[in-house]
Amino acid sequence: MTPKVFRKKNKYAEPVAASEVMAAVMAGLGVDAEQAQARSRLGHLWQNWNMVMGEDLAPLARPLGHHRDMLLIGAEDAMLAQELHLMSGELLERVNAFMETPFFNGVKVSLLMGKSGLDVTACNPLPDEDMGWRAPRAVIPDPVQASGVFLAEMAPDSPVARAYSRFAERRARSKR
Structure with a gap:
């Protein structure tokens, strides 16, 4: 199937689906249709991350991307990273079910360390983050007299x- 070449149309032309435009752009960049479809599916995964993981797991496991067939997940702290690593089978099952194909073969969990995830919640901070909340500083007591x-x-x-x-x-x- 040869992708359509889009030209400027008159103002009475019908709207064009964004997926058709993206397919033409990807073809223009030299990306084959299979890769373009995979990238589109990944985009849908990042947009629907909360639904895929569920409301209890989504804020804890933030998507960072992928490297070949490895799903990259970020965690806030080391304990959470360990728990997510132990849950990697369940995470893979949920993601591959959404992708409708065994797209990923493994999960790599790392610390976020200030990075933002690819999910939609990364754009919408939590209320505490929005208000500039910071953890209180530890008060060091004076030496015992x-x-x-x-x-x-x-x-x-x-x-x-x-x-x-x-x-x-x-x-x-x-x-x-």
Whole structure:
């Protein structure tokens, strides 16, 4: 099948389907029809990622793309990456069912590290991200000021009392 060549038409011409235009563009770039169809299917996968993965899994497993027959998935942290790696069989099953063919043979999970996914949710940030929410900084407490005040209440033969006594003595020596 030879792709149509599109020329500028008059204003009364009928609308043309975007898939036909894309097929012509891909043919012009030297991409065969099979590759163009595969790219189109991948585009549909990224657009429907939430539906394919389900609402509980989609925000956790973000699509990063593919490399040959390997599906690339991103995770926010290492624990989640490990869980997704263990679920790779289920992820493959869901994606290949959507593609209606065994398109991928493996899953590679890596950390997002600030990268955005190819799914639609990457364009629409979550409400917390939109408001500039940041995790609170950890407050580092001041060093403990041991004065030995609690020694009177402790049993003198207990290991805790002996350790506290030594700690208080060292703190007192370091202040001199």
